[in-house]
Amino acid sequence: MSTPESNRVALVTGGSGGIGRVVAERLARDGFAVAVQYAGNRAKAEETVAAINAAGGRALAVGGDVADEDAMGTAFDTVRSAFGGIDVVVNTAGIMILAPVETLDLADLDRMHRTNIRGTFVVNQQAARTVRPGGAVVNFSTSVVRTQLPTYGAYVASKAAVEAMTLVLARELRGRDITVNAVAPGPTATPLFLQGKDEGTVDKFAKATPLERLGRPEDIAETVAFLAGPARWINGQVLYANGGLA
Template sequence: MSQRGATSEPTTDRPRVAVVTGGSRGIGRATVGRLAADGYAVVVGYAGNREQAEAAVAEAVAAGGRAVAVRADVADERQVADLFDAAESEFGGVDVVVHAAGRMTLSTIAEVDLTELDALHRVNIRGTFVVAQQAARRVRSGGAIVTFSTSQVGLAFPTYGAYIASKAAVEGMTMVLARELRGRDVNVNTVAPGPTATDMFLEGKDQETVDRLAAMAPLERLGTPADIAAAVAFLASPAGHWVNGQVVRANGGVI
């Protein structure tokens, strides 16, 4: 596995380069499109659906950016190293890492399937560590790392125990990483969406449940992937660089 440092200074004559895991659908895909529209070259990391990943690449190109799709299991350190290698070989380096890949299972703690718990934690905890490890080694000066948590860490709804446990781990690890990168000029933050209209969120919910969750926010609607992508784009941009070591609860005011 590569252990190269990331010390080169950004220049004004090249685009910033972003690696986005989970970039083929949902919030990750919206983030790919937003960063491409902002002028980034984007590596779209995906787990298995190449057709969706290539569609995300096409959208990024249509938005005015450059993009490639690279398959990688985020919990596999060799595949993730290859993902970052692709960013360096295709576009010359890495400035921004957005780790949007994730898994969710809902069950009471008393009834949770421990096999599913292990799978959940492999993606959400180990996967975040593996991606963060490569990001810490490779992101260039002036860059940004964004991980994903959930506003459920504070809301603590029943049946979300396994998911919350995994995302609380992400929050803690991300805050430590922000401090470990002292002197590198890289900001590190977590975005914690509230109820957001993605396939993963909507799966298994009836309309009454969706309407009830939408009404929780003072803004009285579900978030959209574009809402969350906008928050990510700010944190990744020079304008958001002073925000560091924070959990940004992008949830329309749900508390």
């Protein structure tokens, strides 16, 4: 039996800023108690928590490296102790370093794979062990898996792995009434996306979609809220939230 909406609990990794913060605030508006996970910026995570609490929601901050199984085990335990359980896990934590395959520093490849692949695996492992029936796991990929832009090779490789493990986990949780999906945003106006891009480049990305604008974090948060709430018949899928980008 699903947990009543007013008693549902969500854990959002990378929830201290960017898309993660907007997702945390959106789920709080749907009545979720929200745990905001952060790796290094506790102050920003506490800002997100304060904003949710000020709006009448319930939230707490939990720290730890998503790729560290002990830290994540502690984080999940903390959330369960505080709120009584976990129903939804949204893994927005990730890093992006761009360079051609020919010149990418392999240390950067390792950093991305540690956070984006191992981190997703660790969080999904904890989610598989703890999410209650009627719950959902939402991972984050990228539309560049499909658009295949130059300089994105290593980043896309890490996100393609996220998509693969998402589809497998959905099938491994057969009979548990837990959905597992991934959201693949297109160009979205976040610090992660805008960093290092001049106005002309940003304009080009905006014009690439039929809607002729960049995505907003709120657009992505609505997709997550759909998967975390009413979308019980969507499972083992990758949703491209990109305004129609080919």
